[in-house]
Amino acid sequence: MSSIGTRTTDILVIGCGAAGMAAAAAAASCGARVILADDRDRPGGILPQCVHSGFGLGRYGNEMTGPEYSEKEFSRFEKTSAVYLPGTRVLEIRPDRTALAAGYGEITEVSFSECVIAAGCTEKxxxxxxxxxxxxxxxxxxxxxxxxxxxxxxxxxxxxxxxxxxxxxxxxxxxxxxxxxxxxxxxxxxxxxxxxxxxxxxxxxxxxxxxxxxxxxxxxxxxxxxxxxxxxxxxxxxxxxxxxxxxxxxxGLLPDRSLAEGLVKEDGYPGWLHFCGNADYVHEIADGASAQGEKLGHELARKLMHGKEV
Ligand SMILES: Cc1cc2nc3c(=O)[nH]c(=O)nc-3n(C[C@H](O)[C@H](O)[C@H](O)COP(=O)(O)OP(=O)(O)OC[C@H]3O[C@@H](n4cnc5c(N)ncnc54)[C@H](O)[C@@H]3O)c2cc1C
Incomplete structure (x- = not known):
């Protein structure tokens, strides 16, 4: 029988693709407590299936395959204190800043201050x-x-x-x-x-x-x-x-914002909810998704530290 656990974090990042890994690594390296949840058993999102070359030229100056790019980004992430929850699907984000996630035999309620949706996109x-x-x-x-x-x-x-x-x-x-x-x-x-x-x-x-x-x-x-x-x-x-x-x-591809559907109000999404990577808009190049995630991670860490430079 599954049990319900609880976790508390500064930032919950949903999706361990190029964008989510970079957002989580950047925020954690600035001192924020970060949980990164992904419904797949392995990191990288779409990258591991892109076995062709063409990744990383902008970010690393040399071309690599999707799996190589994914390994490089994940090893940066692993050097930080961020917690990675593979095989964990976020089912719901609630207005009270909690999220419900289903993982290996466990349902977890995660309380957070900021939430990043980096859930990628869907194909038409x-x-x-x-x-x-x-x-x-x-x-x-x-x-x-x-x-x-x-x-x-x-x-x-x-x-x-x-x-x-x-x-x-x-x-x-x-x-x-x-x-x-x-x-x-x-x-x-x-x-x-x-x-x-x-x-x-x-x-x-x-x-x-x-x-x-x-x-x-x-x-x-x-x-x-x-x-x-x-x-x-x-x-x-x-x-x-x-x-x-x-x-x-x-x-064509459509940003996957389904998790945020119940949270949108007349004046937009709550200030604690953020999007990056293909969940925000479709990025042709993985470097762009990583760069956007990294920038957002830094901004959120700064916001949590009340605007102090970190
Ligand atoms: C076929 C193809 C070829 C490409 N070729 C190139 C190329 O040659 N060069 C290049 O630079 N770029 C290329 N790209 C683009 C690049 O790969 C993407 O823009 C980038 O990797 C997207 O990263 P992302 O983090 O936004 O999303 P994704 O990689 O899709 O990651 C999103 C993750 O979120 C997870 N997730 C979704 N919902 C939930 C949930 N509710 N709970 C938990 N986890 C969830 C998903 O399972 C996934 O692991 C290609 C893309 C594709 C599809």
Whole structure:
């Protein structure tokens, strides 16, 4: 049976990704008592699944992979007195500055002075679009597929279609090619590819991914497994059937502020509630999320010490 424990801290940070680790480390290194809770069993948030290079250039002056960047940031965090609670999901933040968290066999009520939400973002799923047809196996968001492959050691299908041209979709298009799969196409409803120039060059052009602009998926076929999609080309008005056993969506990211929903008032959020990283706005570059977290951590430590320079 689970027990209810209590903890008290100056700052509760929710999310141990690039932003949360930096916020917690900065505040703790200035003398604040900090608890950092994350619902995953390991630190880094999204970083460990980003096995490609491209992280840390701004912050460390050299490029590394997501897991390497995560290790570097976590080792900075570990040198501080901040308490890390892995496998601990914060379920609720209350107006009386307490939070309820569920961890390994224990429910904990955490009392805090300041709270930082660094819970990352969510991916828009296919079902946020009006797409009729069956609901078969074989449909993933790009981040889900990335996590399954890179961390879960699992596989998706062999013939992939990608809807949306965001950065994660482009990075996964390259990854599928490297894994010997066929990328049957990438549909983008706009008139140009999304994402960073660098990904367009290194992931799409370099791997000859067939890009369909002015195009979107309008029907799903197959059950219980995906067999194909209908793609509508709005510039020609034509429909095309594309055979595929996997559909990946890269439709965009939304900051995850769900924990704060009940706390917003007419004049905004309470002064003790803060956001950083992708929970605040979507950061293309992890360095940006870390820098924002670090700045916030310093500011909160200073605030707790009544404005004294620390
Ligand atoms: C596929 C992909 C490729 C990228 N490539 C690059 C690149 O090449 N170079 C680069 O610089 N940047 C890249 N980025 C961007 C960068 O990785 C992110 O901007 C940054 O890592 C986001 O950090 P974060 O801390 O805001 O969120 P996250 O890393 O998402 O961390 C949030 C954490 O909060 C946890 N959490 C959520 N809710 C709760 C809760 N209620 N209780 C407890 N824990 C909770 C989550 O499980 C997660 O561990 C990429 C991003 C993606 C998705």
């Amino acid at each position: 799923p296919l079902w946020s679009l009006p797409v009729p047809g069956t609901r078969p196996e074989g449909i993933y968001t790009a981040g889900e597929a990335q996590e399954l492959i890179e961390l879960g050691g699992r596989d998706v299908g062999k013939r992939i279609f990608i809807l949306g041209s965001g950065d994660i979709g482009q990075i996964m298009a390259r990854r599928f090619c490297q894994l010997g799969k066929t990328v049957a196409g990438m549909a983008e409803s706009g008139d140009h590819l999304g994402g960073m120039k660098r990904n367009q060059e290194e992931c799409i052009k370099a791997f000859d991914i067939p890009v369909m602009l002015h195009s979107t998926v309008t029907r799903i076929h197959g059950y219980p497994c995906l067999e194909g999609v209908t793609v509508h080309h709005s510039d020609t008005g034509k429909d095309e059937y594309v055979e595929c056993d996997t559909l990946i969506t890269a439709l």
